[in-house]
Amino acid sequence: MAVRIRLTRLGRKKKPFYRIVVADSEASRDGKFLDILGTYDPLQDPAGITINSEKLQDWLGKGALPTTTVKSLIKKAAVVG
Template sequence: MVVKIRLSRLSRRHQPLYNIVVAQARSARDSKPMEVLGTYDPTPRTPLASRDTPEKVFDPATQKMVPYKPRRYKDIKLDFTRTKYWLGVGAQPSDGVQDMLKMLGLWEGRPGTAEALGKGEVAGKSK
């Protein structure tokens, strides 16, 4: 039985929201998963201002003070311990989930692959 960590859509049209789930590879996208690991909201959000938010910041490129513009973010909520468990027992992440796991520091690739080495070479083969 091949197990995948993938996205399952659960929202309305034009308002995407996904569950990060563990499911069998041959099951449908929105079928009942084995476990829900977290959620992913791909809509970029702007953080709310607080008392500590500066009005202006120094821009090293122009050497001037410029108005502060907060960075937008995409919300990812993930249960790290359960995700590490499923990766440890051999669950394969989909491409989108794999990119998220790399960003969060949970995925380095399989041993002996070019992705794991970070050099573009496969172990045992050199140019």
């Protein structure tokens, strides 16, 4: 079971809001997940990114791999150097 850190979509049509979650790589985009790490709101100016750094470090230590989008969000939020 490969574990990924990725986005799951919430919100209404044309008003996206995302959760940053830890999920099995084979689970559907909005399906089951293991843990919620934070949120991403692209409609705010600047985009609102909140990430729980303790949970993030814990999951990265366990071998979870972030997607490229989540990796860029982590850099923007300046959680991990």
